[in-house]
Amino acid sequence: MASKRTIEIVKATAPVLQEHGEAITKVFYTLLFEKHPELRDVFNMTHQQKGSQQKVLANAIFQYAVHIDKLEMMGPAVESIAQKHTSLSISKEAYPIVGENLLLAIKEGLGAAATDEIIDAWAEAYGDLAAIFVSREEEIYTEREQYRGGFRGTKAFVVAQKVVESSVITSFYLKRADGTPVPQFLPGQYVALTVSVPGTTHQHTRNYSMSDSSDRDYLRISVKRETGYPEGVVSNYLHDEIHEGDVLELGMPSGEFVWQTTENPSVFISGGIGVTPLLSMYKEAVAKSTKPIVFIQCALNSDVCAFADEIEALTNHRVQAAKVYSLPLSEDVLGEHYDFKGYLTEDVLESLGVAAMSDFYFCGPTPFMANTLAVLEAYGVAESQINYEFFGPQEELELV
Ligand SMILES: Cc1cc2nc3c(=O)[nH]c(=O)nc-3n(C[C@H](O)[C@H](O)[C@H](O)COP(=O)(O)OP(=O)(O)OC[C@H]3O[C@@H](n4cnc5c(N)ncnc54)[C@H](O)[C@@H]3O)c2cc1C
Ligand code: HEM
Known part of the structure; x- marks a missing residue:
């Protein structure tokens, strides 16, 4: 636990960091890759070029600074980052390297305001945060080695x-x-x-x-x-x-976007390639749940839509599937080859008899995710029943 003085300093400098967060993380990554070019192998350089990784790291650091005196509130965020890190086999030896360059970037970002006391406070705070990640990640690595077919590394x-x-x-x-x-x-x-x-x-x-x-x-x-x-x-x-x-x-399988057995029906909503994790969950749900299941597959048209037959093959009196095409081909016949035209709407959910009291899982391109979230909120679905995954850095979903 950081000292009282460290907590005070970190909280006091958090707003400045938030303001300059993306610029600081940009400097951080530049320094990191200059000194450790081998880390380009593990970071997704496209995320770097688009700036999305800078955004999520800046946000994580800011959230940490704000919650430094109540770190238990960071639990879910820590878990999801730890899952990402362990998927990539990040080692504990990498933490001091990241810490050193992050501190240099913070120093540069704070400019003249970066006193030794402030930098020392951030060094202590980073050390504490790193210790939380290292400990959770070691636990995950050890657990996974015990799994059937488990291993460490790649x-x-x-x-x-x-x-x-x-x-x-x-x-x-x-x-x-x-x-x-x-x-x-x-x-x-x-x-x-x-x-x-x-x-x-x-x-x-x-x-x-x-x-x-x-x-x-x-x-x-x-x-x-x-x-x-x-x-x-x-x-x-x-x-x-x-x-x-x-x-x-x-590497070993990772991630916490997983299907959970509950007393509620399960609803899977995919956009394009977002079908992959949902198809795996759907198969598990069909095998293990006794509750109603609905799979709504959104795609442009039959040319790009994959796995519709695999999804359809598992339908029965309890399990239903529907396809929503936003740009159907001339040979795609509504009512025969697909069920709804356009995008997911509350009407689609209503006509499929989807209960708001279901567990919802969705995944797809970001605009699809933002639309789906807005539709579910308008449909009266409680936040606790909404689960989703990004196929990239975890951005905030701005409502459309
Ligand atoms: C948890 C998770 C699960 C995933 N599961 C799947 C899955 O099951 N199936 C799947 O297909 N994908 C999945 N992905 C996405 C996958 O990891 C890759 O991101 C995807 O395959 C694209 O990688 P790429 O190297 O082909 O594209 P990249 O080279 O990384 O490019 C990605 C996109 O960015 C654009 N781009 C590249 N450089 C720039 C630039 N400088 N400026 C602007 N735009 C640029 C490209 O045109 C392209 O459209 C998943 C991602 C995550 C995080
Ligand atoms: C306390 C220190 C750290 C924090 C707060 C942190 C935070 C984050 C966050 C928020 C993400 C994005 C997760 C997501 O969107 O799914 C991430 C991803 C990542 N982190 Fe860390 N991290 C830390 C340490 C490290 C270290 C030591 C390494 C090792 C080099 C590392 C390598 C990565 C990589 C490779 C990714 C994925 C990047 C991508 O997809 O482009 N991180 N981290």
Whole structure:
């Protein structure tokens, strides 16, 4: 626990940090990558270029400064960051490196106001926060080693099967290269995959959610080809260059966006590639829950929509599925090939008989997430029943 004086100083300087937060974290990352270029392998450099990672780190530091005297309130945030860190096999040795460069950046950000007392207070505060992460992350690493197929660090996986699911989504069925069982995971969790892409200067690490049940003898990930400009580095490499028999490096499954058994019905709402963690959860829910289940799949049209048959195959008197297309093709017939045109609305939920008292899980592109959150709030769903995951740094969802 930080000293009373440290708490006072950190809280007093928090507003300045919030104001300059993104600039400070930008300086921090510049310093970090200059001195430790090897860390480019583990950080997603696209998030750096877009500035989204700077935003979430600045926000985390500010939240910490505000809550320094009641750190128990940081619990959920710490857990989600620890899950992300452990997916990436971040080691305790990296904390002093990050701390040193963060302090240099804070010093620069505070300018003339950065007295020795302030910098020392932040050094103590960082040390305390780092200790919380190191301890939780060590616990997670140790727990995971005990899992069936568990390990620490990364292992080689061979692509046992590659399946095209739609014009933009391809699945990779992965098995341990040494023949040992694949690691246990909770439906909804993701792995970190590291690849060397020819023509680029460092390795690239990306998270991919498991898209199939947890009781298979493979892990299935399903990757959307990012065709924007510039083209997505890893997704295009996987689609074009990785074939059956090739070997990929993976960390242990991580994440806390997982399906929970409760007394409520479960509703899964996916946008585009956000279908992956939800499909895994849906399969688990169908197998284990006795409550109603609804899967609402939102996509542009039948050309890009993946897994509709897998979802449909599990429907019965208790489990229903619906498709919402925002840009149907001329051959996509409403009522035959898809159920609703446009975006998710309260009317869609109402016509499917969705109870507001359900547990909702959603995932997809950020605008889809913001719309879904707004729709659920308008539908009267309690915050405690809303669960979602970002396929990138965890931004605030601004309501549309
Ligand atoms: C928890 C989690 C689970 C995930 N699960 C899945 C999953 O199941 N399936 C899946 O397909 N993806 C998933 N993702 C996303 C995945 O990790 C990658 O982000 C995705 O595959 C894109 O990586 P890439 O290397 O192909 O693209 P990148 O090269 O990282 O580019 C991503 C996008 O940013 C754009 N871009 C690149 N550079 C810039 C720049 N300088 N300025 C502006 N825009 C730029 C690109 O055009 C592209 O559209 C998940 C992410 C997380 C965090
Ligand atoms: C107390 C110190 C730290 C804090 C407060 C912190 C905070 C964060 C936060 C808020 C995120 C974003 C999580 C998300 O959006 O899902 C994150 C991600 C990450 N952190 Fe940390 N972190 C700390 C230490 C470290 C260390 C020591 C490393 C090791 C080099 C590290 C490496 C990463 C990486 C690689 C990511 C993912 C980045 C990306 O996706 O671009 N962090 N961290």
